[in-house]
Amino acid sequence: MTAYAELSTREAYGRVLVELGEQYKDIVVLDADLSRSTMTSYFGDKFPERFFQCGLEEQNMMSIAGGFAASGKIPFASTFAVFAACRCFDQVRVCIAQPKLNVKVVATHGGITVGEDGASHHAIEDLALYCSLPGFNVVVPADGIETAEAVKAAAAITGPFYIRLGRPKFPAVNTDGYRFNLGKAVTLRDGKDATIIACGIMVSKALEAAKALASQGMDCRVLNMHTLKPLDESAIIAAATQTGAIVVAEEHLLHGGLGSRVAQVVTREKPVPMDFIGIKDVYTKSGKPDELLQKNGLTAEAIEQAVKTVIIKK
Amino acid sequence: MTEPGTGVKFDLSIPELEKMARQLRRHVITMIATAGSGHPGGSLSAADIVTALYFKFMRHDPKNPQWPDRDRFVLSKGHAAPILYAALAESGYFPVEELSTLRKLDSRLQGHTDRTLTPGVEMSAGSLGQGLSYGIGIALAGKLDKRDYRIYVLLGDGECDEGQVWEAAMFAPHHRMDNITAIVDHNDLQLDGRVCDIMGLEPLADKWRAFNWHVLEINGHDMGKILKALKKAREMKGKPTVIIAHTVKGKGVSFMEGNVDFHGKAPSPQETEIALKELA
Numbered sequence: 001m002t003a004y005a006e007l008s009t010r011e012a013y014g015r016v017l018v019e020l021g022e023q024y025k026d027i028v029v030l031d032a033d034l035s036r037s038t039m040t041s042y043f044g045d046k047f048p049e050r051f052f053q054c055g056l057e058e059q060n061m062m063s064i065a066g067g068f069a070a071s072g073k074i075p076f077a078s079t080f081a082v083f084a085a086c087r088c089f090d091q092v093r094v095c096i097a098q099p100k101l102n103v104k105v106v107a108t109h110g111g112i113t114v115g116e117d118g119a120s121h122h123a124i125e126d127l128a129l130y131c132s133l134p135g136f137n138v139v140v141p142a143d144g145i146e147t148a149e150a151v152k153a154a155a156a157i158t159g160p161f162y163i164r165l166g167r168p169k170f171p172a173v174n175t176d177g178y179r180f181n182l183g184k185a186v187t188l189r190d191g192k193d194a195t196i197i198a199c200g201i202m203v204s205k206a207l208e209a210a211k212a213l214a215s216q217g218m219d220c221r222v223l224n225m226h227t228l229k230p231l232d233e234s235a236i237i238a239a240a241t242q243t244g245a246i247v248v249a250e251e252h253l254l255h256g257g258l259g260s261r262v263a264q265v266v267t268r269e270k271p272v273p274m275d276f277i278g279i280k281d282v283y284t285k286s287g288k289p290d291e292l293l294q295k296n297g298l299t300a301e302a303i304e305q306a307v308k309t310v311i312i313k314k
Numbered sequence: 315m316t317e318p319g320t321g322v323k324f325d326l327s328i329p330e331l332e333k334m335a336r337q338l339r340r341h342v343i344t345m346i347a348t349a350g351s352g353h354p355g356g357s358l359s360a361a362d363i364v365t366a367l368y369f370k371f372m373r374h375d376p377k378n379p380q381w382p383d384r385d386r387f388v389l390s391k392g393h394a395a396p397i398l399y400a401a402l403a404e405s406g407y408f409p410v411e412e413l414s415t416l417r418k419l420d421s422r423l424q425g426h427t428d429r430t431l432t433p434g435v436e437m438s439a440g441s442l443g444q445g446l447s448y449g450i451g452i453a454l455a456g457k458l459d460k461r462d463y464r465i466y467v468l469l470g471d472g473e474c475d476e477g478q479v480w481e482a483a484m485f486a487p488h489h490r491m492d493n494i495t496a497i498v499d500h501n502d503l504q505l506d507g508r509v510c511d512i513m514g515l516e517p518l519a520d521k522w523r524a525f526n527w528h529v530l531e532i533n534g535h536d537m538g539k540i541l542k543a544l545k546k547a548r549e550m551k552g553k554p555t556v557i558i559a560h561t562v563k564g565k566g567v568s569f570m571e572g573n574v575d576f577h578g579k580a581p582s583p584q585e586t587e588i589a590l591k592e593l594a
Contacts, residue, residue, distance in 0.1 A: 028458070052454065062482035063444045067451020070429070070436065072382075073458070075451075090441050093450055093479070099429050119386040 005172040007144035009165035010108040014039025016148040017076065020155050021047045023038055027155065033060045038078040038108045051274055053257075059088040062105075065183040066095030069102045071250025073157060081107035084262055089129055096160050097133040103161075104154045105130075110164040111139070111251035112200060112279065112296060113289035122284045123164075131229050137182060137231040140250075140258075142203035143172045149180035157182060164200065166251075168289050171204040184226045185235040191221040195239035195246050195305050199225050199258050201293075202249040202277070208300035216275045220248065220307060230260055233265050236254060239299030240270035243308035244271045249277035249303050251293075273313035275306040324405065325414070329535045331530060334404065335365040335537070340593045341400035341413055341564045347586040349417040352425070355576045357397035359501040359561040366540040367466055376406035379433045385463050386452050388437045391444020391470035392426040393578070398435065399423050407434035412554065435486040440575035443476025445469060446453040446496055450486055453494040462568045464548065465494045472504025475513045480525070495547040496527075496556040499534065501563035503574045522556045535558025575588055 004012045005297060021027050021043055030052045035041040044051035054061040058079055065075040084107035096103045112122045130138045137159055141147040142293040147165060188203070189210050198206040203224045209218040221243050223235055239246055246266060248259040259276040266274060279296050293299060323458055324333060339361050346352035368374070372385040381411045387399050396416060403410045408422070415421035422431045426440030437448050449467040456463050473479065486494055497517070506512050515521075528550045532539040540559070548557035563577070564570025567589040
């Protein structure tokens with residue numbers, strides 16, 4: 001059995017795709033000359049007849065994926081998140097989202113932890129774009145275990161998915177035996193003073209922050225909101241009602257992603273003080289992943305400060 | 315072509331096909347006039363090609379639009395939806411009377427094709443340049459499933475400005491795909507004017523040849539030539555065929571022929587009357 005806890009999200013994706021390929025004969029995989037980075041090459045090595053190398057034709061790839069799905073196949077289309085979202089957004093919109101086709105876009109190298117490659121390769125708009133598409137399911141797993149489970153769920157559930165993975169290894173926040181439920185947040189830690197809602201790499205930082213706050217007498221709930229769409233509104237409303245303050249953390253622009261979506265629910269159902277950890281309205285630069293997280297304020301310390309701020313406003 | 319067991323036979327003779335094409339053109343005029351908007355020019359230029367496919371060449375069953383072994387027609391130039399709707403209605407996918415609902419609220423016949431609504435429509439289109447790629451997906455699925463259906467993708471000539479067309483053009487021969495045929499409705503006009511003035515395409519046939527396609531050039535209004543080209547495309551093994559069909563935009567209606575104004579404009583009631591008389 002694969003030890004997914006030890007794996008980066010993209011490595012977990014590559015491995016689980018091979019497992020799923022055995023189980024689902026209708027799965028086909030498409031990649032755009034990045035299969036050794038997205039790890040779809042494992043599937044390609046195992047099932048060459050069901051692996052389609054599209055070259056650097058991301059637009060072509062997404063429309064081909066639509067045609068496959070229209071013919072009863074379960075296509076997984078992979079490339080880097082910047083290209084999956086920005087390069088071929090119209091193809092995803094017209095050939096996948098509008099006809100509600102069963103295509104799974106699994107993008108790696110999400111966010112700024114891509115690192116040294118710089119702004120062109122930092123996917124900071126992808127969640128906003130995919131969340132804007134009616135009917136799309138949008139998932140950001142927090143670690144290798146959750147990635148494997150989310151990809152299995154995407155294969156089993158009919159409908160378009162965007163799953164955003166990272167380049168580096170994320171610290172494990174889940175344990176073996178974890179079960180992924182689409183659209184259902186995971187309470188990783190309960191608390192009554194405030195709630196931290198996070199996705200992806202920021203989940204482990206939210207837990208770190210909660211630990212630090214606990215030692216100072218503040219008791220925080222931590223929700224792993226792995227599914228941005230459909231959003232677990234009841235978990236958000238419960239958090240607002242029961243803890244009275246919310247901080248949202250994500251490796252994405254402050255607008256259009258998890259924070260915006262959570263805020264929409266909170267303002268409508270149960271307004272409470274909120275703060276947001278994310279990338280300001282700027283394009284980020286080259287650097288090591290940790291340096292970039294630090295420079296852009298995506299740290300446990302920043303979450304901790306934000307929680308203190310919202311608690312005071314209660 | 316007749317498919318045993320389906321009970322449906324589309325095997326019209328050339329004179330019957332020509333008559334059917336006129337009938338479809340009349341539907342196009344009436345539909346667009348009733349809707350008050352739409353794209354008559356590119357629907358009329360494609361009428362003979364679409365007629366040849368639906369009433370002679372393709373294997374399909376209107377009673378079973380999801381039949382896995384059906385040949386697929388992918389309308390990449392989604393604005394020509396009226397000619398496709400006319401062909402689908404006359405083949406029996408839905409009642410001919412429904413054509414009058416084109417572009418109206420709650421209609422199954424959207425301004426540009428929507429596969430979730432209209433029986434027989436394979437692709438939701440409208441943003442140009444994507445149909446060949448989409449058809450490739452269907453064609454690859456067919457090969458995987460060892461089904462012998464064929465895919466026909468109709469593109470506009472203006473549409474060939476889109477870069478994605480050439481991504482797909484590179485892909486299909488690389489994969490030696492011989493179950494897909496592209497047809498370019500080369501009517502020489504696009505929305506803003508003459509193709510040669512807006513964005514030069516020539517030498518179009520050489521471009522496709524350079525991408526390793528089997529290229530055929532025909533008069534896209536000559537039913538015999540259309541059928542011959544489709545047959546040659548089907549017989550070609552190991553590479554895809556593109557049929558460059560030289561057509562006249564607005565074909566069949568004198569004041570629409572070669573008139574760029576009728577790319578996306580409905581005829582007035584008086585023009586409609588004249589057009590229908592000419593197509594009688």
